[in-house]
Amino acid sequence: MPPETRRLILTWGLLMGLTLALGVSGDVARPTRLGALWLAVIGVVTVTKARFVLARYLRLETAPAFLSGFTGSLAATVAVIVVSFALLHQPLIGKVAAPPRPAAAPSAMK
Amino acid sequence: MMWLLIAAELLVFGAALLGYAGARALDPAGFAAAQDGLDRLAGTVNTAILLTSGLFAALATEASRRGERGRTRLLLTAAAMIGALFLVVKGFEYSAEIAAGNGLSTSTFHTLYFLITGFHAIHVIFGILILAIVMVFDDLEHVETGTAFWHMVDLIWVVVFPCLYLLR
16 A cells, blocks of 8 residues: 555544544533533644644645644634633533423414 | 635635624524534534545545546545535435424524535535546546545535534
């Protein structure tokens, strides 16, 4: 197997691992509210994944200035979103259950 | 030229996501409740699907650099077919949302959700068409350009998915 092919498959494995990490930290199976720490973890994992795609799939590792520019712009965008969520947030660290959804309004009776 | 397009697309989606964060700041509880209706598992599966498709596209570029035309076409076909699977999962997601009574005008969250993910899905469709075109016109320059567009679609989803589905 050519070394570049092996490297791409390794990158894909890392991206799959990070996707799994994102699923766990984002608590995909339950309607919880995430604490600020988990929001930060999701932000860091997201930017790491984006950097891998830019560096390896798009081969920007051969142009470090462009890689830094694109990664920095994405990181800034994700950071603003994560901070805005964290500022308007309930828990600080853990994960808490979502409040029950309100029942649908009863239909008008005759 | 392709890099200008990639930068412009990232700016457009970045602005949309910042707008989403701004709208969410006005109604965090409403957004969180609406987000709970999303199928986060399907979103995670779709992320894995696009990243896998991206791998095949990157391998196709490598094969093209080595002058392996048949292998290049085969890998581009695999990338496009796996990309189409993303649209199938997205279709199921949209069907479930619509069946639950959620549409473009249900709430601010749903308006932004359908617009951002819908705009991305249109890029996936264009990406598949571009991959199909470079299967025919398969010199290295075309393959590199076509797969760069596909990786951009991949990259946008890598950022959109956690922002819309996971952050809450």
